[in-house]
Amino acid sequence: MTGPRDTVPDVLRGFALWGIILVNVAYFSHSVDSGPTASTLLSTGDAIAAFLVFVLAQGKFYLIFSFLFGYSAHYVLRNLETGRRRWWWRSAGLVILGVAHASFLFIGDILFLYGLLGIVLLAFMAAAKKVIRRWMAWIYGAFAFFAVAVVALVWSVEAQGSARRVNVTGREGLRIHRALRRLPGVDSCPL
Numbered sequence: 001m002t003g004p005r006d007t008v009p010d011v012l013r014g015f016a017l018w019g020i021i022l023v024n025v026a027y028f029s030h031s032v033d034s035g036p037t038a039s040t041l042l043s044t045g046d047a048i049a050a051f052l053v054f055v056l057a058q059g060k061f062y063l064i065f066s067f068l069f070g071y072s073a074h075y076v077l078r079n080l081e082t083g084r085r086r087w088w089w090r091s092a093g094l095v096i097l098g099v100a101h102a103s104f105l106f107i108g109d110i111l112f113l114y115g116l117l118g119i120v121l122l123a124f125m126a127a128a129k130k131v132i133r134r135w136m137a138w139i140y141g142a143f144a145f146f147a148v149a150v151v152a153l154v155w156s157v158e159a160q161g162s163a164r165r166v167n168v169t170g171r172e173g174l175r176i177h178r179a180l181r182r183l184p185g186v187d188s189c190p191l
Contacts, residue, residue, distance in 0.1 A: 022053060026053065062110070069114055087122060091119045
């Protein structure tokens with residue numbers, strides 16, 4: 001017989017979900033692609049609210065949610081008889097819900113990633129510590145390499161000047177100019 005259910009993780013999970021909704025409501029009210037921008041924050045109140053959400057909420061609630069994911073993994077997987085099967089189905093359900101959610105509702109979905117990481121976690125449950133450390137070093141090295149590569153790429157683009165104007169002349173330039181002039185709302189073309 002098991003004891004009473006611990007309600008603290010459920011309360012924390014609800015609090016984290018509330019915070020994630022608070023952060024994402026700005027994306028739903030403005031643009032799902034870019035969220036609130038300077039042009040959409042028309043009043044001082046909007047700017048203050050966006051600043052407070054950014055400083056106090058953005059990224060904070062995901063941390064709580066991630067901690068609870070790990071706690072849940074520990075809680076479910078400690079049962080040696082049914083834990084792995086239960087965790088597998090939970091992770092597969094998260095993947096399915098994540099795909100549906102990202103496809104139909106909101107592209108900024110996190111459920112798919114949690115489900116995928118849950119399945120990966122199952123693969124490492126029986127692995128030796130040496131194997132886990134090797135994988136950790138490889139993943140860390142790959143992320144470090146990609147981070148350095150992105151910084152180097154951005155630096156090289158900035159050094160070359162990313163805002164070069166394309167000079168189109170001759171017959172091709174005239175054809176592009178005429179096509180642009182036919183578009184509704186285009187009075188002049190800077191070509």
